[in-house]
Amino acid sequence: MLLGIDVGGTHTDAVLIDKNGIKSTFKAKTDTKDLFNTIITALKEVISGVNVKEIKNINLSTTLSTNAIIENKLEKTGLFISSGPGINPENFKIGDNTYIIDGSINHRGSEILKLDTSALEKDIKACVKDGIKVFAAVTKFSTRNNMQELQISDSLKNNGDFITMGHLLSSQLSFPRRAATAYYNSAVWRINSNFLISVIDVVKKMGINAPVNILKADGGTIPAEASKSLAVESILSGTAASVMGITALCKITDDAVVLDIGGTTTDIALFASGVPLIEKDGISIGNIPTLVRSLQNRSIGIGGDSVISITKGEVKVGPERKGPSAAEGGTEPTLIDAMNFAGITNHQNKEKSIEAIKSLSEKNKLSPSDIASKSIDFAVKKIKDEIDRLLFDVNQKPVYTVHEMLQGRKIIPKKIYIIGGPAKAFEQVLKGDIKIIVPENHGVANAIGATLAKTTFESELFSDTGKEKMMIPNIGIKEKVSQKYTLKDAEKDLISYTRKYLENLGYRDSDLNIEVVESSSFRMIEGFYSSGNDIRVKCQIKPGVMMNLYK
């Protein structure tokens, strides 16, 4: 049996799935002040009457780190950056305790300027005096040479409880993203790791002897143990849970759009040939881009409870939610009220909806039925426009080889899958040329996705054979290789080092299906002679589910 809990902004869903499908579900209101208690309640309810020994896996999607960041409940964090030539590093300060240390590594991973250790010592003293206990160290091009991050970390190790080194977060290039990601990772480390310790403890006490994994924004999981030092990986996993739920509920083989429609927002995700699309660079928190891998996703302010407003005769819906719909006892009419009025839905107290739309009509020179139909049209157009924009952006994504340029693979969705509370209602209004599917159990798709999501991972290898160097930054591998090291050797090494690393960390998926996704080797010339090869290989375990629930 597999157990999953998805903690959302308003609801927490728990699901238990066995080989026959969904065994039990439970829905509770989320107590944002006490997530731990919410989870325990959901856990107890969903397993009542079940032999806990049969539970083989627990996946948990939480909003703990996300909320801490959004509500700015962050621990004071000392961020040490060294950047070398380029954009002024002052621009990358984040939080109140960023220290810029002289030092520089170039794009080939050569140290150009040694780290200013006396400045470093001085700044560390200031941190200690300030009572700072968690740190982040990020240097430019640390994914090509991590020595200066290691140096900073070394100097800090007796002065704090936790330190994030940028190169361990991702192998991807982007100094500003690395700095922000490392900062957040440290700033939520304590709250996240305390929380996980409690969860693991309670699970044990309940007699459940199963690994606990945490859901990530890329639709995959990470073992709770490993997640302690990678807190930032658990942010914004909500949409991913829903998208993975869809993949378990429906057999998707084509290009498709997924809409997760809630009370306040609609999230839009894309599938290419049945596989959810990953955001190229990483997710943004507010307007701060990070290196946290996520599914391609857009969110717009259209949902069932989006408020209807009329300015100068123009009917608008959203982006605000000003409380529940009139049908649910709210004061202002919402999109659901318009749908109730139009006879599309029969949600709660329909009379209240009609009343609210009529009262809005009296204040403006529009008939109630006009208001209702214009509201629905507005919402439909917003959603369709956003889908088109997302498709345009994805299809316009730059490529860097002649081959890819000429191939020009475009995503053309054949179906739209809708989940979430008002899914059925939207099925009717979005109807058109494209086929729309609302899967059974769509109301708990999020929890199903959370339950069934498998491990994901990504790592990248760099080698400069001229310098006889090979490294896999995010798993901390640095090796000497021969000048004859080939692309084939690199691919083999990357997969075997990654597998070993994951197994040590307790990744227990039976099939750690690690695939090479990018692979290149450039012959480097200095003067007019070959100076070795620049080899780059990237591998991943792509998001997937442990079992399918469709027939």
Next chain:
Amino acid sequence: MLKAKNRLGLIFFPAYDWAISPTHPEREERLLYTQDQLREEGIFDIDGIVELKPDIATEEDVMRSHSCFPDVKSVTTESHMISAGGAIRAARAVLDGEVDKAFALVRPPGHHSMKSVHGNRGFCNINNESIMLEYIREKYNKRKIAIVDTDCHHGDGTQDIFWHDPDVLFISLHQDGRTLYPGSGHLRELGGPNARGKTINIPLPPNTSEEGFIYTIDKMVLPILKDFKPEVIINSAGQDNHYTDPITNMNFTAHGYALLNEKLNPHIAVLEGGYSIQGALPYVNLGIVLAMAGIDYSSVKEPDYNKNYVPQSKDITEYIKQLEEHVLNNYFNPAPDIERAPVGEFTVRRKNIYYDTDGIQESQQEHILICNDCRGVLMIESTASINPPCIGIEIPVNGCKRCQEAGHKLFEQAVKSKEYMTVLLTDRVNKVYKNVTQ
């Protein structure tokens, strides 16, 4: 969060699977480290900077500026069409108002490609800037356009294409042709009989440094641009004036390139040469991107700047100061062309062109009709070591009625004569492109 003052479109096409040959400077990894640097700096996350996918240029796009013998397909690869398409995408982004400025970091380069094309010379097959410029004239109803070529090598291809065009101002700053490929770009080259003073060459001495380049921009390029009043300014942004470049002898810097770009303030920049791919390109491109976006670039500095950059010597400063008068005179009071034929007749120019990359020898006879109503019909008879005699006839943008008729007549005569392997007609007025190959 960083925000660009000018919305900037970047068209980045490194063609990682295309090279002239395995150890040639124009090879796969040329923009690899530039991409690494731009990514690590987070350039593509800056608010106001967008990365755009190149278009693929069509044969018609190419035929607007070139006479390709025997045809476009034979002298280009897909990579050339994407590189030119990258420049076109940059132009579209700016002229459609998607962005304020655009920079096409594309390869292969193009500024050594001349009007007639038999193959590759100076690493170039087709001329990205001129294809872009003609696209702008065709689609956006612009007339006066300036190209400022800051590549270290003379932009002889671009010069050749616009030699007779009074509406295109071409200014090239380069290492003196007596000391570097392609050996041209002297002060006396100042445009054809119908376009005197609209080609401006500024041959700079070897070892010209930041000071000399900025002086040239301030005292020569900017006053000329101010007078010409172009509707669009294009920068052929070659980066081989850098002090680390392996095939040139100049002494310019990343910071200098950024400052130059800021002063020049082009709408569109297109990458040309630059072969110090580790020591210069990552920093020069970063500097240009920041300058175009209007972001502080003062911290952009090569790692070896303090060790290897040498400020300019006095005699070079003096030499450049002496150039000023000649250059300004060439534009403001150009000497008339003594070989100019009377109105209604052709002025003839003979040229021998060597395609160094492909080892092709071409001889040309170029005939331009002296006309009072338009730029004049152009006819190029060309024989190359790989092709029997060919001929290209061009009726210019805004060509007058008489030149249109003359062009069509010349085309028919040439086809009838059976003396040429390929006869090309480029009729820019009616947008007709004909190729008769026997």
